[in-house]
Structures are given as structure tokens and as C-alpha cells.
Amino acid sequence: MAKSGYKDFTVTNDGYIKLRYSWSAGTPNTANNFTPVNWTLQLISTNSKANISSSASKSYSVTTDGTPSSGTNTVGLNGGATRTLASGSKNIYHGSDGKKTFSFSISQAFNITYSGVSVGTITGSGTGTLDDIPRGSIL
Numbered sequence: 001m002a003k004s005g006y007k008d009f010t011v012t013n014d015g016y017i018k019l020r021y022s023w024s025a026g027t028p029n030t031a032n033n034f035t036p037v038n039w040t041l042q043l044i045s046t047n048s049k050a051n052i053s054s055s056a057s058k059s060y061s062v063t064t065d066g067t068p069s070s071g072t073n074t075v076g077l078n079g080g081a082t083r084t085l086a087s088g089s090k091n092i093y094h095g096s097d098g099k100k101t102f103s104f105s106i107s108q109a110f111n112i113t114y115s116g117v118s119v120g121t122i123t124g125s126g127t128g129t130l131d132d133i134p135r136g137s138i139l
Contacts (some may be wrong), residue, residue, distance in 0.1 A: 002129045003013050009106065009124040011043075016050035019043060019085075019122055021062070021106050028133045034093045034129050039064050041086040041106060048080040054090065058109040060085060065092045065102040075110055098133040 006022035019041065026036035041062055045051060054076045060069040074087045085108065094100040105125040112119050 002131055005128045006121040007104075008044075009122055011110065011119060011122055012050065013117050014047075014050065014115065015030040016047040017043070017045050017052065017114075019108055019124070020108060021104055021124075021126065023064070023104070023128050025130055028131065029091075030133055032093075033098070033133055033135070035100070035133070036089060036090045037064070037092050037102075037128075037130070038089045039087065039104070040084055041085045041108070042081070043075060043077050043085050044080055045077050045079050051081075052110075052112060053078040053130075054110075054112050055099050056111075058111065059107075060109065061107040062086055062088065062089040063103075063105045064088070064090050065104070075108070076099065085117075092130065094130065095136070096132050100130045100133075102130070103126055117137070 004024040008018040011017040021042045023039045028035045058070045069088045108123045110119040
């Protein structure tokens, strides 16, 4: 059962720092044929020595099932830590058959130099599948 999911996007050339888009489904609204979904964009370091020293404001954009969310954040990160960069929620409507696969995309500016390599804007996309909502038969 697809109650949640995530996708990682590599940020640094050593692979130690990544962006993660994750989503979690709430209780489906059967009467109105939608599922509430919470999403989060996180910055994750998987190595205690992999850190980002930056306090400048950066821009981000996250689109979930066609609904965009954008703003600014900072991407400073301690080694081995996880930071939430953005979060939001959306009611995702299912098809007439009760099924739903939704798309998402992310864009996060870094504009930093990491281990001598320039890191600009990281973008990516993916899909998530929600549990079917039972649809009643009409007699």
C-alpha cells in the first residue's frame, strides 16, 4: 500500500549530500475522491565530514501534482545532519476510477563551491502512486 514515498537527488559529486522529496498520504476522502498529501524537501548529509558552509538566501521551487510552491531558504548543512528546506500539503484528486499517480518536480539553488566543484541549481522530478479510493456503483 502506497502511504508514502520519496526520491533522492544527488547534490555533490562525492554523493554524500542529497536532496530528498518525500510525501505522506493522509486519510482518503472517499466522498470527494481526494487524498490529502504532505510533502517535504530535505537536505541530507550522509557523511560526518560532508558539510555546506553557506548562509546566503537561495531560491527553491517544488511542484506537486501541478501545484507550485516556491520561496527562499538557506542550504547550510552540518556533516551527517538532515535539514528541512521546504514543506507543504495538497489535496490530490483521483480519477473517476479511484486511481491516482501524481507527478512532482523540485528545483533548489545552491550556487556554492563544494570540494572545488561548482554546484548550481539542482533539479529533478518523479512520480508517486496513491492507494485507490473505492468508488461506489450507481444503480
